[in-house]
Structures are given as C-alpha cells and as structure tokens.
Amino acid sequence: MEQGLSGTIGVVVVAAGRGERAGASVEGPKQYRRIGGRPVIWHTLKAFLDWPKSGPIAVVIHPDDRALLDQAVADLPAREELIIVTGGATRQASVLNGLRALQGHGVNYVMIQDGVRPFVNGDLLERVAAGLAAGHVAILPAVPVSDTIKRADASGVITATVPRHDLHAAQTPQSFFYDTILGAHERAAEEKAMAFTDDASIAEWAGIPVHLVEGSIDNVKLTVQRDIAMADEKLKGLALPDVRTGNGYDVHQLEAGDGVTLCGIFIPHDQKLKGHSDADVALHALTDALLATCGAGDIGDHFPPSDMRWKGAPSRIFLEHAARIVQAAGGTIMNADISLIAEAPKIGPHRQAMREKLAEILDISLDRCSVKATTNETIGFVGRREGIAAIATATVVYRGA
Ligand SMILES: Nc1ccn([C@@H]2O[C@H](COP(=O)(O)OP(=O)(O)OP(=O)(O)O)[C@@H](O)[C@H]2O)c(=O)n1
Numbered sequence: 001m002e003q004g005l006s007g008t009i010g011v012v013v014v015a016a017g018r019g020e021r022a023g024a025s026v027e028g029p030k031q032y033r034r035i036g037g038r039p040v041i042w043h044t045l046k047a048f049l050d051w052p053k054s055g056p057i058a059v060v061i062h063p064d065d066r067a068l069l070d071q072a073v074a075d076l077p078a079r080e081e082l083i084i085v086t087g088g089a090t091r092q093a094s095v096l097n098g099l100r101a102l103q104g105h106g107v108n109y110v111m112i113q114d115g116v117r118p119f120v121n122g123d124l125l126e127r128v129a130a131g132l133a134a135g136h137v138a139i140l141p142a143v144p145v146s147d148t149i150k151r152a153d154a155s156g157v158i159t160a161t162v163p164r165h166d167l168h169a170a171q172t173p174q175s176f177f178y179d180t181i182l183g184a185h186e187r188a189a190e191e192k193a194m195a196f197t198d199d200a201s202i203a204e205w206a207g208i209p210v211h212l213v214e215g216s217i218d219n220v221k222l223t224v225q226r227d228i229a230m231a232d233e234k235l236k237g238l239a240l241p242d243v244r245t246g247n248g249y250d251v252h253q254l255e256a257g258d259g260v261t262l263c264g265i266f267i268p269h270d271q272k273l274k275g276h277s278d279a280d281v282a283l284h285a286l287t288d289a290l291l292a293t294c295g296a297g298d299i300g301d302h303f304p305p306s307d308m309r310w311k312g313a314p315s316r317i318f319l320e321h322a323a324r325i326v327q328a329a330g331g332t333i334m335n336a337d338i339s340l341i342a343e344a345p346k347i348g349p350h351r352q353a354m355r356e357k358l359a360e361i362l363d364i365s366l367d368r369c370s371v372k373a374t375t376n377e378t379i380g381f382v383g384r385r386e387g388i389a390a391i392a393t394a395t396v397v398y399r400g401a
C-alpha cells in the first residue's frame with residue numbers, strides 16, 4: 001500500500017474562534033493566552049514550523065486579532081512565510097477560507113489543525129503523513145474513548161450505555177489530499193451543509209473514506225479555562241530549571257586587636273581585621289556571590305566604603321540586603337558555601353556556629369550552608385598572618401518567565 005508522499009504538504013491552522021467556553025481574558029481569546037510563558041498558538045505553529053515536511057502554512061484568524069497574532073509569532077523562525085487569512089463565523093467557514101488561501105501554492109496534501117491544540121508534535125505529524133503516503137485520501141488522528149459513555153434524556157436520566165469498543169475521540173491535524181477536501185468543503189458550503197464540527201465529518205458526508213491513525217493523548221484541545229491552566233502547569237513543569245551560580249572573593253588585613261568576626265561569629269584572638277564595617281571577610285565574599293547570581297553588581301555598589309552609615313556595621317546587613325535582592329528577582333537560595341583561608345585563629349571549633357549563623361541570616365536549612373577553612377601553609381600574606389581571605393559560592397534557582 002505504501003506509495004510515498006509525492007508533493008507538498010500545506011497546513012491550515014484555524015484560530016478565528018472567540019473561545020467563549022474558556023471565558024474572557026486580558027490576553028485575548030484562548031489561542032492567545034499564555035501557557036509556559038508563550039501564547040497557545042505560538043506552541044501550535046512552532047510544532048509545524050519545526051517539522052521538516054511542512055509546506056506553506058495558512059493561519060486563519062479573526063479580523064480583530066491581527067495585532068495579537070503578530071505579537072504572538074514575533075520570535076518564531078520563518079514567521080514571514082505564514083499566510084494570514086481572515087476566518088468566518090464557524091470553524092467550518094474558517095477552514096474553507098484557509099484551504100482557499102493555499103490555492104496557487106502548489107499544495108498536494110493538507111493538514112488542518114486547531115490553533116488551540118498546542119501539544120501536537122512531530123511524532124504525530126509523522127504518523128499522519130505516513131497515512132497519506134500510504135495512499136489514504138483522508139486521515140483522522142484519534143484516540144480510543146476510555147470513559148464509559150452514557151446517553152441521557154432531557155431530564156438527566158440515563159437511557160442507554162453506549163458500547164465504546166468502536167468509539168474514537170477525533171483530534172487534529174485531520175489530513176487530506178488537498179483537491180479532494182477543498183472540493184468537499186466547497187460543495188458543503190454551496191449546499192449550505194454548514195453544521196460540521198470537524199473536517200473528517202465533511203469527508204464522510206462527501207462519501208470519502210476516512211482512515212484512522214493513532215492520535216496522542218497529549219494532543220488535547222484547550223476548550224475551557226481549566227484546560228488552559230493545566231496546559232500552563234504542564235509546560236512549567238517541563239521547563240528547564242534556571243539554576244545560577246555566583247562566586248565572591250574578599251581579603252582584609254589583620255592588625256593587633258582582641259578578636260575577629262567571621263561568618264557573624266566573634267572569635268577571641270590577638271589580632272583584629274581592619275575594615276570600614278566589622279570586616280567580616282566571609283560574609284562580604286558571600287554577599288558578592290549572591291549578587292552575582294542576578295547581575296546585581298557587588299557589595300561596594302550597594303554599600304560604598306565612603307558612606308559613614310556602614311562604619312563599624314555588622315556585615316549581616318549586607319548579606320540580608322543581597323538576599324532580598326535575590327528574592328525580589330525571583331530567586332530561591334539553594335546553597336551557600338564559604339572557604340576561609342586563615343593561618344589563625346583556628347576555625348574548626350567555630351564552624352558549626354558559623355553554619356548556623358548563615359542558615360539564620362539567609363533563612364535556609366543548615367544542610368545548605370557550608371563553611372570550610374584552610375591555612376596557607378605559612379606562605380604569602382595569609383601565611384605571615386597579615387590578612388584573612390575568603391572565597392564564597394552561592395547557588396540560586398530563579399523562577400522561569
Ligand atoms: N469561527 C471559528 C470558530 C472556531 N475556530 C477555531 O477552531 C478551533 C477549535 O474550535 P473551538 O475549540 O470550538 O474554539 P472556539 O470556537 O474559539 O471556542 P468556543 O466554542 O468556546 O467559542 C479553534 O482553534 C478555533 O479558534 C475558527 O477558526 N473559527
């Protein structure tokens with residue numbers, strides 16, 4: 001039966017409906033509502049634009065929606081090749097306008113797709129194309145009905161249970177030999193047979209055999225508000241997490257004194273750290289690391305040393321400020337890691353208290369806070385006890401668009 005595809009597959013995407021069952025939205029009718037951060041119709045068109053066998057694509061829209069469509073497709077590749085057509089009062093009338101718009105474009109086959117089925121995918125398109133390639137004039141992707149189907153009378157009393165073994169839920173793209181379906185649609189319009197809800201029904205009416213291929217349970221039509229909300233949740237769940245890492249480094253000189261503050265913990269010592277604030281080199285490095293995860297500059301931009309307000313200030317206020325900036329940008333702090341490089345005092349006995357302080361300041365769990373320390377093996381400025389250095393790494397997950 002395999003004959004192979006000989007010619008061009010045109011596409012009609014119908015999107016001229018008003019989406020009354022889904023209800024009104026500031027974004028416009030349902031095909032322009034955003035799911036996963038993009039308009040529904042963007043996803044539908046992308047599937048066809050990404051499929052290498054797609055030929056010319058006619059997009060059928062309502063006359064009021066031109067600006068919405070232009071905005072929705074602005075970042076799609078090859079969008080300038082879309083043929084934009086005005087739809088009619090019914091889906092059937094809109095499809096006919098789309099079919100007519102493909103005349104003169106050398107189309108041999110046509111796939112007719114609801115704009116509001118955004119989960120159509122390449123595998124499904126291949127199955128449908130294989131049906132056409134096998135020589136079938138009309139192809140209907142469908143899934144077997146899985147609920148028990150009841151018939152009821154007007155008062156809501158069940159009158160029958162309908163056997164479901166031969167029932168199938170129709171999907172799109174319903175696909176045809178182009179001249180055949182255009183002819184059937186034209187004849188239906190001439191004969192004012194205008195109550196068809198899909199194109200396979202028109203083919204059936206015209207006596208054209210319609211061949212089933214396996215649809216996709218993901219290929220749902222977004223009909224009511226809940227369908228749109230669920231599609232949005234699904235795409236957000238699939239979105240790649242926006243994980244960012246920032247690093248920070250700081251050094252402060254040591255001078256004679258009575259102790260140092262590191263990670264917010266005071267450690268008695270025969271030296272102190274020199275600095276404008278309390279000179280907590282560890283918290284300064286971590287502040288820079290957090291700011292780096294959202295491109296918010298560094299600690300000096302937010303707290304200039306020239307500003308007398310920060311003289312002697314506890315460095316936790318710098319870290320809290322950076323954490324608020326991260327939060328305002330949609331970030332959740334996942335991990336904070338500090339390495340201290342100091343010859344003395346010994347950090348080990350204070351590590352736990354330091355981790356607890358970080359967890360308290362950042363309001364995250366203890367297992368997400370790490371403090372490590374090393375000496376500099378007596379070499380360099382650290383080895384000579386002239387200063388203490390700190391390196392910090394912050395990991396933050398940001399909410400997607
Ligand atoms: N006059 C119409 C009616 C519908 N459609 C399109 O046909 C597809 C399937 O229709 P449906 O889900 O019924 O959409 P609406 O007609 O918009 O919905 P409603 O019946 O709730 O108003 C949609 O992509 C819709 O935009 C169309 O192009 N022209």
Ligand SMILES: C[C@](O)(CO)[C@H](O)COP(=O)(O)O
Pocket residue numbers: 091114169170171172197198199221223
């Ligand atoms: C074409 C269709 O998507 C097949 O299931 C459907 O018939 C069109 O939507 P409507 O809600 O029936 O108008």
